[in-house]
Amino acid sequence: MIKSMLHGVGIASIACFMACNEGGKTADTASSQADALASLVDSTVNPAQDFFDYANGGWIKNNPIPPEYSAWGIGNLVKEELYKRLRTINEKAVENPNDPTSRKIAAFWKSGMDSVRINADGIKPIEAQLKAIDAATTPAELLKLAAVQNIGTSVMCGIYIGQDAKNSEVISVQLMQGGLGLPNRDYYFNTDPRTTKIREAYPAHVAAMLQFTGLDSEAAKAAAANVIQLETLLAKSSRKLEALRDPEANYHKMPVKQLNKLSPNIDWDAFIKQQGITQFADTVIVGQPEFFTALSNAITSQPLATWKNYLKWSLMNSNAAMLSDTIANTDFAFYGKLLKGQEKQKPRWKRVLDTEEAAMGEALGQLFVKEFFNATAKKRYENMVEEIRGALKTRIEHLTWMSDSTKQKALYKLSKISKKVGYPDKWKDFSAMDIKEQSYAANIQAAQLWWHQYSVNKLGKPVDRTEWDMTPQTYNAYYNPSNNEIVLPAGIFTVPGKRDEELDDALVYGYAGASTIGHEITHGFDDEGRQFDAVGNLKSWWTKEDEKKFNERAAVMIKQFDNYVVVDSLRINGKATLGENIADLGGILLGWDAFQKTEQFKKGEKIAGYSPAQRYFMGYSLGWLSHTKKEDLARKVMTDVHSPAKFRVNGPFSDVDAFYEVYGVKPGDGMYRADSVRVRIW
Template identity: 80%
Template sequence: MKYLFTGIGMASMACFVACNQGHTDSQASSPDALSVNVDSTVNPANDFFDYANGGWIKRNPIPPEYSAWGIGNLVQEELYKRLRTINEHAVEKPTDDISKKIAAFWKSGMDSAAINAAGIKPLEADLKAIDAVTNTQELVALAAAQNVISGAMCSPYIGQDAKNSEVMALQFYQGGLGLPDRDYYFNTDARTTKIREAYPAHIARMLQFTGMDSSAAKAAASNIFKLETLLAKSSRKLEALRDPEANYHKMPVTELNKIAGNIDWSNFIRQQGITAHADTIIVGQPEFYTALSNAIKSQPLETWKNYLKWQLIASSAQGLSDEIATADFEFYGKLMKGQEKQKPRWKRVLETEEGAMGEALGQLFVKEFFNATAKKRYETLVEDIRAALKVRIENLTWMSDSTKQKALYKLSKITKKVGYPDKWKDFSAMEIKEQSYAANIAAARKWWHHYQLNKLGKPVDRNEWDMTPQTYNAYYNPSNNEIVLPAGIFTVPGKRDEELDDALVYGYAGASTIGHEITHGFDDEGRQFDAAGNLKSWWTKDDEAKFNQRAAVMIKQFDGYVVVDSLHINGKATLGENIADLGGILLGWDAFQKTEQFKKGAPIAGYTPAQRYFMGYSLGWLSHTKKEDLARRVLVDVHSPAKFRVNGPFSDVDAFYQTYNVKEGNGMWRPDSLRVRIW
């Protein structure tokens, strides 16, 4: 995953594998996890992704409620079942405060009759407050208060100061758009154009739930779209947001008042509930705030009021009646992602609960599904990967000794967090109880808002986790110089740990997760942060230039891949993830060569240990995606699509060429001069 920023709002959600010594065919108690997915009609030297995963893809169409289907979904299905059981047991027999809150949230979310009967009522007080606004001062004050729920206008959050990682700072980022990215407002390809043209009608449909008649809603939607387009024009592109130095502007609040003077930012901050430690702020994109200020003055008050209504109902839709939630899904799920129908209510409630109080669920989850022995196993694997990178850095021919020493020091200081936190968050003050679903969601949002605000002026808690234990994901945090590997990511669907050979594990967990996250500390963004987590140059100018030259080879490589229709991968936007993928593969391979399985060379299910390593990595990206969602991801995602996360980096790995006898003329072949050589 990319770097994770925790904002003012609810917690984030999230992924991976397992580890053991090699086994022989006779020891397997169920079909081999790798060979069962192979499409033997495909030459691995031509398209390794289709070879390793194509058999499974052919047998497993994408279910109608999903836009993609693959390994992550299979793991998530197991997690869904486990979490549903935890919730149902909590309802049957709540034993403590945590289980009582879990039970109350689950019951309120599953009470569809009460939710449907309430309709728009949970938002009535907020809608009346918007109607009562008579001037821009009142508008901005109300927008600041509602921003906590809706994210209207902009994106404030509390996070570590990139240049002083010991300090939690108030930061302002661009935001306020109803479409996922600024390019949706301007790109002219057929898919994006179709979504953009349908967007005003969707806004109008949602506004009618607030009480507007159809003609008024249509006119309001047209004006809202024009307003958002104004904001989008001054929003930075996805690739531009990946430059940490260019998106760091520390200033006193009075300076923001100078460049965006139609908004009283001191009052805006107070309306967020911040009364101290906010005289100085970090603004990511100053030009966006200038545009926002100008729009406050240039756009009619009525347009802004309708915009706040739209943002409010859009951000709340999935917690409201089926009619409203379905309307939201028709645009954001069906049109934008290609989903044919919504997930069942129980899965949607689990997803909302995860964001609201996922770590509370995690306390119960790890008791049953991830013990201390498993935690130790993956901590050891992290050290194997760290040792492999140490050797690689020491042997680099393009980097000077002075930069090498600093790189090695940073590597030694990377903190590993595996499985679950040593200290859990205290949710006792979160007012989840026997009340409506909307009220419980609001209570969780309020708790998270105050939780984040309370960080201002206090020491950074470097022990905190920004993902829950049951999450199928992982992350590197540059400000803490840490990798975080939740228990959920070590899940192989349908398999026990003892069924997994090292080749699979070193590819699946060691390369695509652990090695990937460690490499993020040395990708084009992560390398700009020092061992203490500060945005600070520790490279010589010559070494930096050499790194950028090598990274440019990767940018060009991925720019050349066509994903769907005429849409290419954005090589600059995906550079960090592509570097991390390649680094992870190389580190996993180096570490795997030291194992007994690799040294003995005995085949399993007809495949050598080396072959199984590359197949194991590919298992981590086993999936296929609908064209609609592929097109969306090209615009909004800093990760390349799954197929290219396998074929792209493998084409740069010499050991892959040797293992599968890749020759010139094969689809996976790249001339040596064009292979990426960084770490």
């Protein structure tokens, strides 16, 4: 329901906000620079045939994907600038750790950059856990180890603490399917050549990782086969990507006693308490009950030795990046090269920054915004949120397919959407995070434990609706249905190499107003978000007739995207990507409505040869400037609820009447869709 996953210890989506005063460039100097949009264009492409290739193709031709990446685009360009700035922050902290936060940053950075110690330690950081697994003699002992190992990972299943979807004022313990080493269940069963190649390579990779635990090659090969058989059992009872997007179907609140009946071979009271969750956990929310029945059955149907090797493999898999280069490189050969098409790893300093961002990114963010955040730009985007909100209000009021009673509730929900722009008003306190002069692995484990305890401490307390789940320097944004809020970190508005005041409204309304602000607001009314009410509860507020009409219109979009072939014969999954596709289309329409009220649109003066209307659509396309290796495209089509970048432009533009008018799109053009099959929702 968001442009990417919410914050967690495994997330390292980072970027920077360039809307800062870095010296006083004059207007003449700014105008002499290459135009941010014109420089990207491939003029050999007809925009009515393939707008993505037209708007971004010039840049793509001249900017091949670097060997350490599987994709390259706008997010990477922003992130590269941030890497340099965050590295400077870390190096300054090492030179002058004059406060507790700087000392933690310095300690984390030094431990991560100490490759000599990391390589000398080898597998030492997880040796004690491996020995404990070897010592287990009963399923109960093994489950106790799995419960502890689950902290910071998702061994066996996923457990997290968050808002109750049907009572957003309450924080609950929630369980969901998980425990797979491949990206999702389809990798275990799909028979296309690309997926088959990955599945066939998987046993050798698991075996190679198990050899690091002390197994010889033959024993590791046999153990890997059993582990994969176990994972395949779990995968059979795992839901598909599109099925996981139905919030009602993935909500099953029950007492822990009922969960024990559902999966009787696991003592869930003990399992939950062994994670340090000792209060307010008599009731849990289970996402996929059938998975937990299958997990329980596997506890007794699979030999203890198989489970022990599974835990060892999971331990190696989740910790490989923080262990020796030999182990990390073996992990990369499968997950980086084969799955994503990367030719080599990022340099260590970038990987350490990624991990540090996940561990304590908000601490970095406090230092970052002091130097790089522009208050004028913040106000620009806060105002734009209200303009976009107003555009959706007008659209809802003029809908012909929705009844007045549902309209009034939709308008009320829209009025209650809260906005968070730039950075938090209240920062997280990392003083209790035990980052210090110790091994890199120990610092990462300390961060994982801190985040786990941070979540546990929320149980039984009022929901903190001021909290941010992304850092200010993140090049991303999200809509949180439980809080009915849009969260827009400073980084998401960045255009690399440009200050905010250098950007014309046409570009900004497309790039930020449509692809970010309008997109996130529309998420409140997509196929999932529309099921939550104004205060964030999963509760029906639609008439049955209006719901039917919405679904009929959404079905048109599902069909449209089902027909897009991405790589080889692999098509977009229209159901799985529906929410993001609706948000993309909604964002474009809302951004356009708001932009038409600006002085730039009314004056109609060209910049770099392009009209304001043309620059609006080019500005939106800038937000998806990127190209991706085939391997990673295939992975994303199977695992991501977002359509690939090209189709986030060409797909929704083909449904926008204004686009046809601006670019003269006619029947027979690649971008043309008959009026009768264009998507009409919001």
